[in-house]
Amino acid sequence: MEPGGAGQRQRPGKKGGPDTGPNPTDRGKPGSKRHIVIDANGIPLAVTISAANVHDSQKLEATVDAIPAIRQCAGRPRRRPAKLHADKGYDYPRCRRALRKRAIIPRIARRGIETSERLGRHRWKVERTLAWFARFRRIVVRYERRSDIFAAFHQLAAALITFRFVQRYRCC
Numbered sequence: 001m002e003p004g005g006a007g008q009r010q011r012p013g014k015k016g017g018p019d020t021g022p023n024p025t026d027r028g029k030p031g032s033k034r035h036i037v038i039d040a041n042g043i044p045l046a047v048t049i050s051a052a053n054v055h056d057s058q059k060l061e062a063t064v065d066a067i068p069a070i071r072q073c074a075g076r077p078r079r080r081p082a083k084l085h086a087d088k089g090y091d092y093p094r095c096r097r098a099l100r101k102r103a104i105i106p107r108i109a110r111r112g113i114e115t116s117e118r119l120g121r122h123r124w125k126v127e128r129t130l131a132w133f134a135r136f137r138r139i140v141v142r143y144e145r146r147s148d149i150f151a152a153f154h155q156l157a158a159a160l161i162t163f164r165f166v167q168r169y170r171c172c
Contacts, residue, residue, distance in 0.1 A: 019147035021051030042125040044158040
C-alpha cells in the first residue's frame with residue numbers, strides 16, 4: 001500500500017509554517033512577531049507579521065506601506081501619517097531615509113543619546129494596543145501553519161479593536 005492511500009494518514013508538514021523563526025527570547029522555539037502602526041489614540045492602522053528572528057527595522061517599510069488611505073471630511077484621502085514615533089530599535093539611517101522618502105517626519109529615539117523616558121509619552125499607547133491584541137486568544141499563540149490565515153486573524157482583531165473604540169467614543 002502506498003503512503004497516503006486509503007486508511008493511512010499523510011505525514012504532517014514542517015511545524016510552524018512560513019513567517020516563523022527561532023525566537024531569541026524563548027529558547028529558540030519557532031515564533032512570529034507582529035508589527036503595528038497606530039494613530040495617536042492607539043487605533044491600529046496597519047499590522048504585518050514576520051518571523052521572530054527578523055529585526056524590527058527590516059519590516060518598517062512594509063508596515064508603513066500597509067497603511068490604507070484614511071478618508072477625511074474634505075480633500076484627498078490621507079495616505080500616510082505626518083510623523084512617526086518609533087523606539088530605538090528603528091534608529092538606523094535606512095529607516096530614517098525610508099520615512100523621509102515617504103514624506104513622513106521620523107521621530108525615532110537615538111541609541112546611546114536619548115533616554116527611554118521621553119519615548120514613554122508615546123510608547124504606552126503602543127503597549128496598550130498590543131495588550132488589546134493579546135485579548136484575542138487565537139492570536140496570542142500561533143496555531144496556524146499558514147501565514148495568510150494568521151495575518152487575516154490579526155486584521156480581524158484590528159477591525160474589532162477599531163469597532164470597539166468607535167462604539168465607546170462616538171458622539172451621541
